[in-house]
Amino acid sequence: CSFSGEPAPTDLCVMTRLLGYVDPSEPHFVVAVLTIAFNPLFWNVVARWERKTREPSGAFGSPHRACCTLGGAILLLNMLRSTQAMLSQPGMQSLDNPLAYRVGLALLGVGSVFVLSGFLALGFTGTCLGDYFRILKEARVTMFPFSVLDNPMYWGNTANHLGWGVFWGGIPSLRLLSSALFFGSQNGLPIYLSLHKGTWS
Numbered sequence: 001c002s003f004s005g006e007p008a009p010t011d012l013c014v015m016t017r018l019l020g021y022v023d024p025s026e027p028h029f030v031v032a033v034l035t036i037a038f039n040p041l042f043w044n045v046v047a048r049w050e051r052k053t054r055e056p057s058g059a060f061g062s063p064h065r066a067c068c069t070l071g072g073a074i075l076l077l078n079m080l081r082s083t084q085a086m087l088s089q090p091g092m093q094s095l096d097n098p099l100a101y102r103v104g105l106a107l108l109g110v111g112s113v114f115v116l117s118g119f120l121a122l123g124f125t126g127t128c129l130g131d132y133f134r135i136l137k138e139a140r141v142t143m144f145p146f147s148v149l150d151n152p153m154y155w156g157n158t159a160n161h162l163g164w165g166v167f168w169g170g171i172p173s174l175r176l177l178s179s180a181l182f183f184g185s186q187n188g189l190p191i192y193l194s195l196h197k198g199t200w201s
Contacts, residue, residue, distance in 0.1 A: 035081040043074055047132040056133075063133035064125065071128030104167025107159045114156030117145045127153070 024030070050056045050066065060066040119127050121143050125135045145152035 032081055035077055039074070039077045039081065042077070043070060043129060046070055047129040050129075051132045063135055067125050067128055067130050067133040067135055071124055074128055100166050104163045104165075107163030107166060109163075111156040111159030111163055114145050114149065114152040115160065118153040118156065121146060 046056065047070075056066040056070070057063045060069055121141050122137075123130075125133070126137060126141070130136070145156075149155055
C-alpha cells in the first residue's frame with residue numbers, strides 16, 4: 001500500500017489487505033461477531049443479577065442448578081461462535097501449504113492445553129462463574145496453567161481461533177475474530193478471575 005505525501009502506515013496497510021479477504025456481510029461472520037460481543041455481556045449481567053438478588057438460584061431451586069444452567073447456556077453460545085461457521089469465508093492461497101498447517105496445529109495444541117487444563121483446575125462451576133453463586137473453592141487456584149498465565153483460558157481460546165484460521169488456509173476472518181475474541185474477553189468481567197484471585201469483587 002502507498003499513501004501519497006505520507007509515510008506508509010504498515011499496520012493500516014496490513015489491515016486493509018486483510019479486510020480484502022473478508023466478507024463482512026456473510027451471515028455466519030455476522031453471527032460470530034454478534035456472539036463475541038453478546039456472550040460476555042450476557043453472562044456478566046446474569047452473574048451480577050445473581051450476586052445482587054439471588055433470583056436465578058431461587059428460580060432453579062439451588063445455586064448449583066442455576067450455575068450449571070448458566071454454564072450450559074455459555075457452552076451453547078460458544079458453540080454458536082464456533083470457528084466451523086467461518087469455513088465459508090475465503091482463505092489466502094499464500095498460507096495454503098504444509099507449513100501453515102503445522103503452525104495452525106501447534107496453535108491449536110497450545111490453546112487446547114490452556115483451555116482444558118484451566119477447566120480441570122477450576123471445575124465446571126468454577127469456570128462458569130460459580131463464585132457469583134457462592135460456590136467457592138477452598139483455596140486459591142495456583143496450579144498450572146494459572147501458574148504461568150493470569151487468564152489462560154482466554155489466551156487458549158484466542159490461540160484456538162487463530163490456529164483454525166491458519167490451519168484452514170489462513171482464513172483472515174478467523175484471524176480478525178481471534179483478535180476480537182481476545183479484546184472482548186479481556187475487557188469483559190473474567191469468568192474465573194475473581195475465583196482465581198480469591199476475591200468477590
